[in-house]
Amino acid sequence: MTLERTEELALNLGPQHPSMHGVFRMVAHFDGEIITKIDPKIGYLHRGLEKLAESRTYAQFIPYTDRLDYLAAPHNNMAYVQAVEKLANIQIPERAEYLRVIFAELARIASHLVFIGSLALDMAGWTAWGYCFRDRERILDLFEMTAGSRLTVNAMRIGGFSQEVPDEFWPALKSFLDDLPEMLEEYQGIFYGNEIAMGRMKSVGILTKEDAANFSTTGPVLRASGVKHDLRKDAPYGIYDRFEFDVPVLYGCDSYDRGLIRLLEIKESAKIIRQAMRDIPEGPIMAKVPKVLKPPVGEVYHAVENPKGELGFYLVSDGSTKPARLRIRSATFINIQLLPAISPGWKIQDVIAIFATLDAVLGEVDK
Amino acid sequence: MFGKGLFKGLHISLKRMLGPNVTEYYPEQKPNLPPRVRSSMGLDPDKCISCGICANTCPNKVITLTSEKGDNNKKVLKTYQMDVGRCLFCGLCTEACPTSALTVTQQYENAVYDADELQWDMIKRHRHQTGKEG
Amino acid sequence: MDALNKLPLNIAAAIRGLFGDPHSIWADLTMTVIGIVLVIVLIVLAALILILLERKIGGWASQRPGPNRLGPRGWFQTIADALKLLGKEDVTPAEADRFIFKIAPMIVFALPMMTLAVIPFGMGMVPIDLDLGIMYYLAISAISTLALLMAGWGSNSNYSMLGGMRAVAQMISYEIPLIFSLLGVVMITQTFSLSKIVEAQSTIPFVVIQPIAFVIYFIAGIAEVNRAPFDLVEADQEIVAGPFTEYTGLRWGLFFLGEYGNMTAVAALITTMFLGGWQGPGFLPGIVWFFLKVGIIIFLMMWIRWTFPRMRIDHLMGLAWKVLLPLSLLNILLTGLGIYIYQYVLRIGG
Ligand code: SF4
Numbered sequence: 001m002t003l004e005r006t007e008e009l010a011l012n013l014g015p016q017h018p019s020m021h022g023v024f025r026m027v028a029h030f031d032g033e034i035i036t037k038i039d040p041k042i043g044y045l046h047r048g049l050e051k052l053a054e055s056r057t058y059a060q061f062i063p064y065t066d067r068l069d070y071l072a073a074p075h076n077n078m079a080y081v082q083a084v085e086k087l088a089n090i091q092i093p094e095r096a097e098y099l100r101v102i103f104a105e106l107a108r109i110a111s112h113l114v115f116i117g118s119l120a121l122d123m124a125g126w127t128a129w130g131y132c133f134r135d136r137e138r139i140l141d142l143f144e145m146t147a148g149s150r151l152t153v154n155a156m157r158i159g160g161f162s163q164e165v166p167d168e169f170w171p172a173l174k175s176f177l178d179d180l181p182e183m184l185e186e187y188q189g190i191f192y193g194n195e196i197a198m199g200r201m202k203s204v205g206i207l208t209k210e211d212a213a214n215f216s217t218t219g220p221v222l223r224a225s226g227v228k229h230d231l232r233k234d235a236p237y238g239i240y241d242r243f244e245f246d247v248p249v250l251y252g253c254d255s256y257d258r259g260l261i262r263l264l265e266i267k268e269s270a271k272i273i274r275q276a277m278r279d280i281p282e283g284p285i286m287a288k289v290p291k292v293l294k295p296p297v298g299e300v301y302h303a304v305e306n307p308k309g310e311l312g313f314y315l316v317s318d319g320s321t322k323p324a325r326l327r328i329r330s331a332t333f334i335n336i337q338l339l340p341a342i343s344p345g346w347k348i349q350d351v352i353a354i355f356a357t358l359d360a361v362l363g364e365v366d367k
Numbered sequence: 368m369f370g371k372g373l374f375k376g377l378h379i380s381l382k383r384m385l386g387p388n389v390t391e392y393y394p395e396q397k398p399n400l401p402p403r404v405r406s407s408m409g410l411d412p413d414k415c416i417s418c419g420i421c422a423n424t425c426p427n428k429v430i431t432l433t434s435e436k437g438d439n440n441k442k443v444l445k446t447y448q449m450d451v452g453r454c455l456f457c458g459l460c461t462e463a464c465p466t467s468a469l470t471v472t473q474q475y476e477n478a479v480y481d482a483d484e485l486q487w488d489m490i491k492r493h494r495h496q497t498g499k500e501g
Numbered sequence: 502m503d504a505l506n507k508l509p510l511n512i513a514a515a516i517r518g519l520f521g522d523p524h525s526i527w528a529d530l531t532m533t534v535i536g537i538v539l540v541i542v543l544i545v546l547a548a549l550i551l552i553l554l555e556r557k558i559g560g561w562a563s564q565r566p567g568p569n570r571l572g573p574r575g576w577f578q579t580i581a582d583a584l585k586l587l588g589k590e591d592v593t594p595a596e597a598d599r600f601i602f603k604i605a606p607m608i609v610f611a612l613p614m615m616t617l618a619v620i621p622f623g624m625g626m627v628p629i630d631l632d633l634g635i636m637y638y639l640a641i642s643a644i645s646t647l648a649l650l651m652a653g654w655g656s657n658s659n660y661s662m663l664g665g666m667r668a669v670a671q672m673i674s675y676e677i678p679l680i681f682s683l684l685g686v687v688m689i690t691q692t693f694s695l696s697k698i699v700e701a702q703s704t705i706p707f708v709v710i711q712p713i714a715f716v717i718y719f720i721a722g723i724a725e726v727n728r729a730p731f732d733l734v735e736a737d738q739e740i741v742a743g744p745f746t747e748y749t750g751l752r753w754g755l756f757f758l759g760e761y762g763n764m765t766a767v768a769a770l771i772t773t774m775f776l777g778g779w780q781g782p783g784f785l786p787g788i789v790w791f792f793l794k795v796g797i798i799i800f801l802m803m804w805i806r807w808t809f810p811r812m813r814i815d816h817l818m819g820l821a822w823k824v825l826l827p828l829s830l831l832n833i834l835l836t837g838l839g840i841y842i843y844q845y846v847l848r849i850g851g
């Protein structure tokens with residue numbers, strides 16, 4: 001008996017689909033439940049940020065960077081302002097550096113919480129999602145009381161930090177960090193430790209070390225495939241070389257490890273924040289920066305490790321007040337290219353999980 | 368043992384089910400926003416010196432203002448328009464304002480039915496608000 | 502208490518008394534109609550309450566209050582939702598197979614009605630007392646597979662199609678352990694009649710004698726009614742809403758009613774087969790005991806739904822064929838051995 005091939009089914013997932021993050025769209029081709037081909041379509045959220053930058057002054061572009069990876073806005077701010085500072089050769093005060101680190105790591109925790117929540121939600125783990133967002137709320141409160149906004153924080157300025165943190169900030173931060181282990185245990189209990197979730201993610205969506213490297217993947221996705229690469233350690237920016245922390249690396253190469261590594265990274269971020277809280281000096285938070293900033297002619301590339309991977313800004317200055325060219329190297333734009341490569345052969349449910357573990361934020365993909 | 372995780376999960380969700388809620392009953396219970404929250408803009412026309420720095424700082428050309436020469440050659444604010452539909456609520460303008468005439472406010476119920484209502488006449492709004500308060 | 506227990510019977514007798522001959526065909530007919538109407542009312546009421554309860558439990562589990570606007574603490578929310586559904590436009594996709602598309606929700610809604618009709622709700626309170634009650638129940642509940650396939654096929658949409666196919670694969674697989682798990686009880690009681698099975702549990706509910714069968718039936722029952730973690734049929738993160746994707750308004754509402762009706766029916770059967778049905782300590786009337794037990798089972802189902810992620814389809818199949826089926830066969834074997842030993846001991850003793 002020969003096996004008859006059945007007709008392939010094409011299914012359109014997105015841009016409005018319950019499982020899609022943001023406005024990502026993919027056309028999935030099936031043979032039964034098995035994916036044969038994935039055709040990702042991006043660009044639904046394209047706002048032309050790179051071009052917009054050319055008509056804004058250096059300082060004016062900071063609020064736009066908030067809208068790249070809107071789950072971790074401080075990282076985008078930081079990458080951009082550090083790039084400009086590199087270009088214009090500005091030294092910033094110590095206290096501002098520490099505040100930047102605290103904010104960036106808080107944003108990393110917040111972003112990973114969203115990740116865990118939406119990974120659970122993509123497998124119908126509604127309750128786990130609720131818990132993650134409940135706890136993320138406390139980080140957003142911290143952002144809100146300092147910078148005045150929850151998502152589009154706009155906290156950093158060229159030459160320092162926008163505002164001194166209020167008095168309530170430190171106790172609130174401390175209590176959050178104290179409660180963090182308990183929260184992580186809860187996620188472990190309700191989601192990561194759940195046999196059904198394990199069954200859905202273990203040994204699924206294998207991304208080999210070679211593939212990961214060849215696709216120039218960065219961030220947790222790469223580290224879950226056994227490559228120890230973290231810009232905070234490998235090319236320290238700001239004052240990251242002063243902190244002691246580990247870079248978690250997992251060797252499973254599957255969806256589960258890509259999920260779990262975020263949980264481990266949250267712990268490391270908490271370590272960094274604790275050290276920063278201990279060491280932060282008193283002092284000013286803004287350097288002397290000319291009102292009208294005209295960086296010397298030249299170009300610079302500066303990259304930071306944002307929660308999703310390497311976020312880089314390439315800036316070209318022609319000596320005027322506006323950048324001549326800005327290019328954003330966003331992590332998820334590159335990580336998302338993995339989807340068509342690793343999905344075929346897995347079931348549709350697995351692909352939803354794989355996509356969730358790539359942690360795409362469409363603001364950053366489409367720019 | 369297989370199944371341990373399942374029971375752990377059930378235990379957690381039951382504990383939360385019996386525990387207190389963490390949400391806010393929104394329209395009845397208004398959130399208490401910290402004073403730095405940028406959810407609206409407010410202008411005090413008496414403080415404004417019509418320098419136009421705010422309009423220049425704004426990345427999105429939200430602000431347009433006109434002024435006229437008053438007595439002893441001081442500029443007096445005549446109109447102050449904000450096209451809030453385009454506002455990023457980034458706060459760069461309020462940061463730049465030398466006299467703190469333009470400030471962020473914590474009024475967050477800004478939804479309107481008509482796009483035209485997003486053209487805020489800041490002087491009128493100020494009068495309206497102070498009138499209500501006084 | 503006995504009087505309360507017998508009250509429904511007395512009312513029934515009184516109604517029958519209205520006819521000249523209490524056992525004439527007209528009296529029987531009237532009683533059947535009344536029974537059916539009561540079952541319909543029960544299903545609609547159950548759906549209204551359960552939908553709200555589901556949302557409340559989902560809310561509480563993630564530390565929210567759930568619906569809280571309409572009526573005291575939001576308890577009227579489902580009524581408003583139902584009214585809203587009534588007012589929605591009824592869309593039939595242009596490419597749909599109209600007849601199949603339209604009839605599927607009706608079948609889904611009718612099934613729990615037919616299954617609940619044979620459940621003994623209280624002493625002597627069986628809308629229709631069939632000698633082959635279990636057989637009938639299983640046969641009817643199996644039809645829902647067909648209805649979901651019809652909805653999936655008739656909608657002519659890929660999401661629906663996948664959902665319908667999943668429904669067939671899943672429900673047929675789970676039907677087998679489901680039926681086998683009930684066999685143990687049947688072997689002990691030597692009857693297919695649900696009311697006789699309830700009577701046989703007057704001293705001890707069968708969950709004590711048949712714990713394996715209870716667990717198997719509970720799991721397979723959840724899979725039968727497509728509830729999380731086995732809700733692959735309407736897995737919204739994958740196939741939007743499976744077979745229901747293209748439905749709107751009242752038709753969609755019928756699916757919803759049917760779904761919750763099915764859930765009630767499964768819970769009612771579990772109560773009848775394993776938890777002693779309406780039997781319970783005498784301080785509450787039988788019907789209250791019955792609904793209490795049904796409520797507990799339903800709460801368990803909801804609790805599980807709001808805790809677990811969805812299973813993968815191959816694990817789902819594996820669970821049915823590799824775990825539940827052998828276990829249920831083992832259970833039959835053990836039950837047979839137990840009966841044999843029991844009879845042997847009886848013979849020795851006597
Ligand atoms: S908040 Fe930002 S976008 Fe809005 S008016 Fe001020 S500077 Fe312009």
Ligand code: SF4
Nearest residue numbers: 415416418419421464
């Ligand atoms: S910057 Fe301040 S003072 Fe100057 S025009 Fe704007 S609001 Fe008025």
